[in-house]
Amino acid sequence: MLRNLTSTTKRVALGAAMASLLVLAACDQQSTRIEHARDLADATLDQISGRAVVEPEGDATLLAASVVDRAIAGTLRNDMPVEVASEKSRFAVGSIIAKPKDIQPMMFDEEDALMMDEDELFEEVEPDIAVEESFAAAPGAAPPPPPVAAPSSPMAMEIEPARIMPRVKLDPSAPQESRDEIDKAYRDLERTARSEPSAKARTRSLEPRSMEAVPQERRLAAKKLARRSVISTDAIVRQRDANTVMLDTLSKYGMDGQVALSREGQMVIQIGSDGADPTQFSPEDASARPQNFLAVDSGAGCPDSTDLVTVQSNAALATECIVKDLRASGQFEYVEKDYIFENQFVRRPRPTDPGTTPGTTPTPGTDPATPPVTLTEITPNDPLWSLQWNFQNNGDGEGKSGGGASFQEFWTRQANEGSPDVVVAVVDTGLQMQHPDIKDSPNVASGWDMVSDPRMGNDGDGRDGDANDPGDLCDPSDPFAADSFHGTHVAGTIGAGASNNGTGVAGGAWNVKIVPVRALGKCGGRLSDINDAIRWAGGLIPGEDAMGNEIWNDNPADIINLSIGLFEFCPASLQDAINAVTERGVLVVAAAGNARVSTQYYAPGGCQNVISVAAGDARGQIAPYSNFGPEVDVLAPGGDLTRDDNGDGRPDGILSTKASTNCYDPVTGEGVENCFYAYEQGTSMAAPHVSAALALLKARSPEATGAELTATLLAALDAREPMQCAGSCALYPGTEPIPGSADMCARPCGGGLLNLANVPPLSTGGGGR
Incomplete structure (x- = not known):
């Protein structure tokens, strides 16, 4: 891992990798792969025009289904120029x-929580003398508020939630008022802390069998x-002291801002008008073009010779310079820009890999000790199952x-x-709640919309309890741009839709609880939103x-799926x-x-600490x-829309839930205006x-x-x-040559x-305790 390299070294290494990609893309031979994509596109047009249909003796489940339950998106977008990964990452200005x-x-x-008495779960915490003295010493500080009475039972956390973590406004033109607000915010934070259960260590003897007698409700509460x-x-x-450093830094550049505080210490700073509190934007602000609030990371940082006037006139440069100064203060574990993540669909083909030949299927290794399946195979009755x-x-x-x-077989x-x-949480673009295979599914639990910036939210507001996906179209002027509904496709593969219900597709885990957490919106998702989404999901x-009340996730995740990506080394906050x-x-x-x-x-x-998944065809x-790589x-199956190795006349993508247009009926070949299932490809x-597989293993043990x-x-x-x-x-520099295989x-x-x-x-020792 390159975890300990300096940021400059990382940038140079990353730049070299990007440059090599551009060179390779320029010299790549694409004709064979693109021609194959054209063939698949022609085959799909044949289906849409009615020239190709499922034979009468074909799959009975597919033939019996209604058109709405079996229609598939017919638009193939692979006959296009090759695109490499974005040359530069982007970040949220300010x-x-x-x-x-x-x-x-x-x-x-x-286990300690299981042993707490009812009153201990929410016992009152005595005021911390060091904190009180620290606040009292601050200029103009008001006396601390009285302790808050503790709730009397575990259910009180849901009935009478505490206020959310405060935000602190920083205005260098009024330094004393800003310092007073800092002190007030932290007194409020201390009051919230007093009302919460104590995390002091408790050790009590517990007979192993007595654990089995603990009611399930109490087990869930303890979890x-x-x-x-x-x-x-x-x-x-420490957050209070850091706010003082932030105020001094903003004063240097004559800029104001605000800081959102965190239970775990991770703070989000919004500077200037471009980085102001996203919850204060008007509907007009939400329609702003992305170039107004997103910036390309040039890698230049903040030059030493930059003058104050230049910084004040360039919000992106101001972001770079404040990051530089905060890092130099020595006050912080990390300081970084709020990078923009994207979903990991592959919307256009990558360069041809000469080592692959359409139609060849190597035989993967098998375990001769594994007995053949003798049971009657479980086959879902979803009509599109035969295409999965x-x-x-x-x-x-x-x-x-x-x-x-x-x-x-599992x-x-x-x-x-x-x-x-x-519980599997899907941190993504949200979920199409009105999708016919999802809206009545018992597998979907309440989620959360963590997109803080209405300009990216595309739903007219900031964070709330509505995880519905309104679409993420970024630039309407792009002729190939479209709403991805990425999270719906991903969640459908895990099991968000109702499987074995005679409709559409099946998921990997038929019985699972999916919690959608929306963190990506229009033009991508902020790193700060993704960080909070991961923590909320967990x-x-x-x-x-x-x-302004705290809403906790009633279904903390056992597994979190992140089908998202940023072309950067892993950010420290992530x-x-x-x-x-x-x-x-x-x-x-x-x-x-x-x-x-x-x-x-x-x-x-x-x-x-992640399970990293590459895509196979x-x-x-x-x-x-x-x-690829040692990480x-x-x-796992990710698909390849330019291939048809199973010979069914359809691309070898991953078929899952997703509302689409320009569709076709796979039985009659007739065109259908709208449908709810589509092929996609990608490590997404x-x-x-893998998330679905882990959910099955967790259900088993x-x-x-x-x-x-x-x-x-x-x-x-x-x-x-x-x-x-x-x-x-030639296409993958730095990889190891295969003996006996020329140029591979x-x-x-x-x-x-x-x-x-x-x-x-x-029964034969597979997993579990």
Whole structure:
């Protein structure tokens, strides 16, 4: 890992990687791949025009379904010029993420929480003398407020929630007023801290069998409490001191701003008019063009010779300079720009990989000790199931696929299609709540909209409890731009839709609880929003309702899916958020990225403490667009829309839930104006397969730890042949040549191919405690 390199060294290394991509894209030979895409497009046009239909003796379930339950998006967008990954990342103008040094996280132990008495769960905490004296010493400080009476039962946290974390306005033209506001905000924060349960260590003897007698309701309450971040005195004092440094820095440049505080110490600073409180924007502001509030990261930073007038006239430069000064203060663990993440759809083809030949299917490694399936295979009655090669059993022959992940065999041999007690949070663009396969699905729980900036929210407001996806179209002038409804496609692969209901597609986990957390909107998603979305999904921090009250996630995630990406080394604040949830036992699954480079250059796929997932095609080979490298853990189905290796006349993408236009009926071939299912490709599609697989393993072994579930998953991967992760050495510099294969290099793509058929039944020692 390059975690300890300086930012300058990282930028140089990253720039070199990007430059090599541009050179490779310029010299790549694309004709074969684009011609193959044209053939697939022609085949789809044949279907739409009625020249190709499903034969009468074809799949009975598909033939019997209504058009609305089986129609598929017919637009193929692969016959286009090749696009490489964005040359430069972007950031939100005027928005900075920082965390003061030496803040230690506070948390509960779940078993200790189980042993608390009713009144202990919410016992009153005595005022901290050091904090009170610190506030009293501040100029003009008012006396501290009296302690707040503690709630009397665990349910009180939901009935009478505390106020949300405060925001502090910083105005250098009125320094004393600003300092008074800082002190007031932190007194309010201290008052909130007093009303919360204490995280002091408690140790009590507990007979092993007595744990079984603990009511389920109390177990769930203890689980929530153990996940919750507690406001510590340390965090209060250090954030207050950091605000003083921020005020001094803004004074240097004659700019105002405000700071949003955090339970865990991660603060978001909004500077100047461009970085002002997003909740204060008017509807007119929400229609602003993205270039007005997003900036391209040039990598130049803040030049030493920059004068004050230039900084004040350039909001993007002011952001760079304030980041530089705050870092130099020595007050902070990290200070970074609020980068913009994008979804990991592959909307256009990447350069041809000469090492792949359409129609070839290498045989992945198999375990001869695994007995053949003798049970009657569980087959969902969803009409489009026959087109979902990704869930089918791995292998050759009818109903199988060389790239299939064998979900069908797991459902059959393990007698398990999931459990509603397992929670998967999807941090993405939200969910199309009115999708016909989703709106009545029992698998969808209440989520949260964490998009703070209405200009990116596209729904007229900021954060709230509505995780519906209104669309994320960024630039209407782009002829290829469209709403992606990315989160709906990702969540559908995991199991947001109702599977085995005679409608549309099946998901990987039929019975699962999906919590949609919207963090990406118009033009992408802010790093600060994604950090908060991860923490909210894990049950660590609350959201805020219209009245300013804290709203906690009632369904803390067991697994968080991040099918998002940023072409940067893992930001420190993102790693902090990931660490915060994984320390509480949450599993984080991340897309490796779609830029054909080492995953170390991408976040979150290159972050630590994530399960990083590369994308494979229907043959079980790494897709040409997929990132690779030692950071990758698993190769899972991600699709390749330019191939048809199973010969069904349709592209080998991942078929899932998503509202679309320009569709067709796969039975009659007739055109359909609107539909609710579409093929997509990308590491975004690969990651949810792993999330769904982990959800199945968790359902099978509810008491298993995250480490145990991960070990079971990785132990069951199919060993790969070298050519399954091969590519032209010229296209993938720095990879290892394959002996005996001219000009071909191996791209590290994880420990193996996802194959749930290799998971042994529990009776033979497979997973769990």
